[in-house]
Amino acid sequence: MIFYIIISFFDKMKTNLRKRKTMNKITTYSITALTALFLMAGCSQTIKHHNVENHHSENHAHKHWGYTAEVGPSHWSELNSKYHMCSEGHMQSPINIVPTVDTDLSALNLNYNSGSKTIIDNGHTVQVNIADGSVLNIDGAKYKLKQFHFHTPSENNINGGSFPLEAHFVHATDDGKLAVVAVMFKEGAENPVLAKIWKKLPKLKRGTEQKCGLTADEVKALMPTNKDYYKFTGSLTTPPCSENVKWHVFKTPLTVSAEQATLFTALFGHPNNRPVQDKNGRKIEE
Numbered sequence: 001m002i003f004y005i006i007i008s009f010f011d012k013m014k015t016n017l018r019k020r021k022t023m024n025k026i027t028t029y030s031i032t033a034l035t036a037l038f039l040m041a042g043c044s045q046t047i048k049h050h051n052v053e054n055h056h057s058e059n060h061a062h063k064h065w066g067y068t069a070e071v072g073p074s075h076w077s078e079l080n081s082k083y084h085m086c087s088e089g090h091m092q093s094p095i096n097i098v099p100t101v102d103t104d105l106s107a108l109n110l111n112y113n114s115g116s117k118t119i120i121d122n123g124h125t126v127q128v129n130i131a132d133g134s135v136l137n138i139d140g141a142k143y144k145l146k147q148f149h150f151h152t153p154s155e156n157n158i159n160g161g162s163f164p165l166e167a168h169f170v171h172a173t174d175d176g177k178l179a180v181v182a183v184m185f186k187e188g189a190e191n192p193v194l195a196k197i198w199k200k201l202p203k204l205k206r207g208t209e210q211k212c213g214l215t216a217d218e219v220k221a222l223m224p225t226n227k228d229y230y231k232f233t234g235s236l237t238t239p240p241c242s243e244n245v246k247w248h249v250f251k252t253p254l255t256v257s258a259e260q261a262t263l264f265t266a267l268f269g270h271p272n273n274r275p276v277q278d279k280n281g282r283k284i285e286e
Contacts, residue, residue, distance in 0.1 A: 067270055090243075093234030094275075097156055102286060110220075115215045117131045120204070120210070125149040127148070128197065128214065134219070143177070144173070148170065150166065152273065153166075154166035155276075164261040166184055168182050168237075181248045182247065185256035190255075190259070193218050193222050196218070201267055225252075230285065232285065233282065237274045
């Protein structure tokens with residue numbers, strides 16, 4: 001009898017030991033699982049945080065282009081992949097205009113019959129937007145005058161010479177082809193049409209369009225009477241620096257007073273001209 005009691009006691013002890021071992025294993029597995037979940041949660045939060053940082057850095061990766069320091073012309077192609085032509089193009093503008101071909105260029109077929117629509121300080125220049133109705137005809141295509149704007153000092157040079165101011169009259173066809181007519185301004189008498197535009201400058205709120213009030217005759221007065229010109233293929237002088245732009249630069253400059261040129265430069269606090277670019281053997285007709 002005692003023998004069976006002893007045997008029964010040891011059987012119970014073994015059973016209890018087995019239960020304890022099983023519980024220990026369960027506890028160990030539970031702790032391991034909880035630890036893993038905790039670590040996974042921590043990693044998840046780290047990944048999410050990293051993605052947020054990347055998202056913010058991507059949003060701020062593209063600095064807005066300008067004319068000074070790290071956003072200046074030599075860095076434009078670095079600011080946005082869309083600006084790659086600013087460094088990769090082979091027909092970039094502006095250039096130092098030295099004629100390579102003396103041809104009998106036909107007179108520009110300018111039909112300007114509309115005045116200004118609005119004026120705006122867009123942060124890079126002062127731009128006068130033109131109402132519909134003014135056209136430059138080139139080889140049967142209608143290039144509509146969209147706007148004109150200013151650069152100081154001039155972007156294009158002529159035979160190595162720079163000017164205190166240059167105006168660009170930008171034209172476009174309905175399918176997106178571009179043509180520019182450029183006018184140089186040398187220092188001299190005050191320009192009356194510029195004076196009318198310049199009166200608007202102190203009242204301009206950057207990025208906001210205002211009425212300008214130029215007539216079609218005043219727009220045409222911003223071009224010289226002698227309309228002999230240089231002709232070449234180039235690009236936009238601002239990002240994205242798109243090429244295959246038809247350039248026409250009048251040989252005869254108009255005048256701008258020193259005070260008018262200084263006032264325009266002071267508006268931005270620095271020049272707003274891109275340096276001249278390599279011509280890469282381009283044909284420049286006159």
